[in-house]
Amino acid sequence: MIVASKQPHRLGIYFFYDAQGIVDRYIDYFLEDYKKCFDKIVIVCNGRLSEEGHCVFKKYTDHIIVRENKGMDVWAYKNAFEYVGWAELETYDEVTITNYTSMGPVYPFIEMYKEMAQKDLDFWGITKHFKYKEDIFGKISYGYIPEHIQSYYMVFRQSLVKSAEFQSYWKHMPEIRSYADSIANFEAVFTKKFADEGFKWDVYVNVDDLEMQAMHPVLTYPVELIKNRKCPIFKRRSFFQDYNVVLDATLGQEGIALYHYLKEYQLYDVDMIWENLLRTCHQEDLAKNLHLNYILACDPVDEVRMRMRFSKKKIALFMHIYFIDLLNGSFEYASAMPEFADLYITTDSEKKKQQIMNRFEGFPCGKFEVRVVPNRGRDVSALMIGLKDVIPNYELVCFYHDKKAGQVSPGSVGESFAYKCSENVLHNRAYVYRILEKFDSEPRLGLLSPPEPNHGVYFSVLGAEWCFNYEVTKAVADKLKITVPMSPDKAPVAPLGSIFWFRTNAMRLLHEYPWKYEDFPEEPLPLDRTISHGIERVRPYVVQQAGYYPAFVMATPYAEIEFTNLRQYIKNYNNALAENCLLAGSQREDLIRLKATLKGKRVKLGVVPWYMKLNNKLQRLLSEKTYSALLRVKRKILGPRDLK
Incomplete structure (x- = not known):
């Protein structure tokens, strides 16, 4: 059927779901253009719809259905069809x-x-998903995933809507209880079912040339589809996909490339993206897909220009100094701040205050003050109680404290942790200026922290960032009435060393709370599960609740070290997997294989190349000396490639 009319008669159905019933600006923007194509719009809402959201929808239609959150999108569409009625549907x-x-x-x-x-x-x-040989959901009647139109946007012409097959399909749609049910009964099968019955279909964005490249082009190649194929939409999920799935197909560049493309060419107001995602998504997923890791240079800048740009901003360094033997180091890091920044220092005794005053005498800064605070809550209470009155006076604050990790051995491990925290916050003045530039250029940036430690005994922190502290963090979050997503399975993007930069507006929820020193345990402080550990990890959620995002930051010299370390860790694990014939696929497949092996099971996810099998067998059977000699002979004959 060709739509021959110059003024086609069209019906638009829009399905909406939000756990809080909030209609964000991106939906308003979508509907503003969507309405231009239709004579009538029906909006179906599963679950809650706020009063403000209802007002937004009323701009576009009086046909608003608010129904029980049941049956997902499929039953919402079925409900809409029943609401309009088949007699009217056939007229469009x-x-x-x-x-x-x-x-x-x-x-x-x-x-x-x-x-x-x-x-x-x-x-x-608009787009399609290519055929996949397996039914990963275990429910698809064909036993595999057929090529199909993706159901986020489908258009049914009168020739199909009038058919008995189409009407029967919707009238007898079974109850949808899960995402897998939705895929198995609608998205994955609809296209093939009706194509097999003789109905013709196509998609607006031609991606046939990408069939060998990706199953899901709208997620894998979003910039290509928008830039060169005029795809009018992009998926929210581009910014919060399961990152293991992302790495199975790409380097992980697609989400951030899409964001930068939209922003650079002003094709879409990216602030609408942040508004929705920060309210609804786990920050770890956003941090991975949008690569919220900033590596900033430390080479010299034009300080005159920088002072002119930032001297009118209200910027401060807050320091908590406890270890007088580290005073000179603290002084050196303080020297990285611009001379127009104010400096507040807290400590726990009058004697230490005098020593600090003597060391900082004549220090080039704006306002300078040293305060004595109780040693209860350490650096955490020093900031939130001892300096609470001055926090609102500033736009940006760097918080630093001297650091010893006496609980780890050897002591160099703790010193290295302190080095990582300090160098990535106050490396030098040029670096600090670049941090100020980053806050200036990214208005949604609320918190910048060094990445978590991963050396020595801290290696297990990466992957165990909560470290027995989820419950206490959740308790603090509940106290602050934080509603953004939190999960023990999703890591916080947190300053685990409590040295960080923050935008004060982003932290108001935490700093305006009436904390008391009695809220904190007395010394000696337990290693975990205290309110201090909870506050340390709740900071990024405070920022997110305020509509800002947390990110990691590294100075270029340190990033070079971090890159080397992470490569070494991966290499060590790959070598261990290879030695046990467990390395032969993507990292996700190898991980599944390893877990199965540890449970005494055998899993075949891919074919182990013959040369890897041979190499592993020779390593087990031969002595190290004999194996090395054999390897040298092999390289002389076949070239300098290891059997691995």
Whole structure:
């Protein structure tokens, strides 16, 4: 069927779900353009809809259905069809279903409808998913995932809507209880089912040339589809995918490349992306997909220009100094701050205060003050109680404290942790200026922290960032009425050494709370599970609750060290896996294989190359000396490639 009318009669159905019932700006923006294509719009909401959200939807239609959160998108569409009625549905040239999982448009929807109207089709969509040989959901009737139009945007023409097959399909749609049910009963099977019955279909964005590259082009190649194929939308999920799945297919560049492309070419207000994702997504997923890791240079800058740019901003360094034997080191790090920044120092005795005053005499800064505070809560209470009155006076604050980790051995391990924290916050003045530039250029940035330690006994921290402290952190979050997602399975993007930069507006929720010194345990402080450990990890959630994001930051000289270390760790593990015939696929496959082996099971996810099998067997059978000699002979004959 070709849509021949110059003024096609169209119905648009929009499915909405939000756990809090909030309609964010990206939906308003989407509907503003979407409405131009339709004579009538029906909005179906599963679950809650706020009063403000209802007002947004009323701008576009009076046909708003708020229903029980049951049946996911499939039953929402079924409900909409029943609400309109089949007699009316049959009068439309096209009936469109779409939902909140897409953002856009980048190009006007009407352009897409005009182009597709010329094609002889019974149904169409924007993008498709290619055939996959297996049924990973275990519920698809075909036993595999057929090539199909992706259900986030589908258009049904009158020729299909009037058919007995289409109406029967929806009337007899089984109850949808899970995402797998939705895929198995609708998205993955609809296209093949109706194509097999003789109905014609196509997609607006031609991706046939990408079939060998990706199953899911709209997620794997979003910039390509927008830039060169006029795809009008992009998926919210581009910014919070399961990162293990991402790494199975790419280097992980697609989410951040999409974000930068939209921002650089002003194709979309990226602040609308932040507004929704910060409220609804786990920060760890955002940090991975958007690579919220800033590596900043330390080479000289034009200080005159920098002073002119930032001297009118209210900036301060807050320091808590406890170890007088580290005073000179603290002084050196303080010297990295611009001379126009104010400096506040807390300590726990009058004697130490005098020593600090003597060392900092004549220090070039704005306002300078040293305060004596109780040694209860250490650096955490010193900031939140001892300096509470001055925090609101500033836009940006760097918080630093001297650091010893006496609980670890050898002592160099603790010193290295302190080095990592300090160098990545106050490396030198040029670096500090670049941190100020980063806050200036990223208005949603709220917290910058050094990455967690991973050397020595701290190696296990990466992957165990909560370290027995989730419950106490959640208790603090509940006290502060934080509602953004938190999970013991998702790591916080937190300053685990409590040395960091922050935007004061982003931290107001934490710093305005009426904390008392009695809230903190007396010394000696336990290693975990105290309110101090909870506050240390709740900071990024405070920032996120305020609509800002947390990120990691590294100075270039330190990033070079970190890169070497992480490569060494991966190499060590790959070598160990290879020695046990467990290395032969993606990191996710290898991990599954390792877990199965530890449980005494055998898992075959891929074929281990013959040369790896031979290499592993020779290493087990031969002495190290004999194996090395054999390897040298092999390299002389076949070239300098290891059997591995």
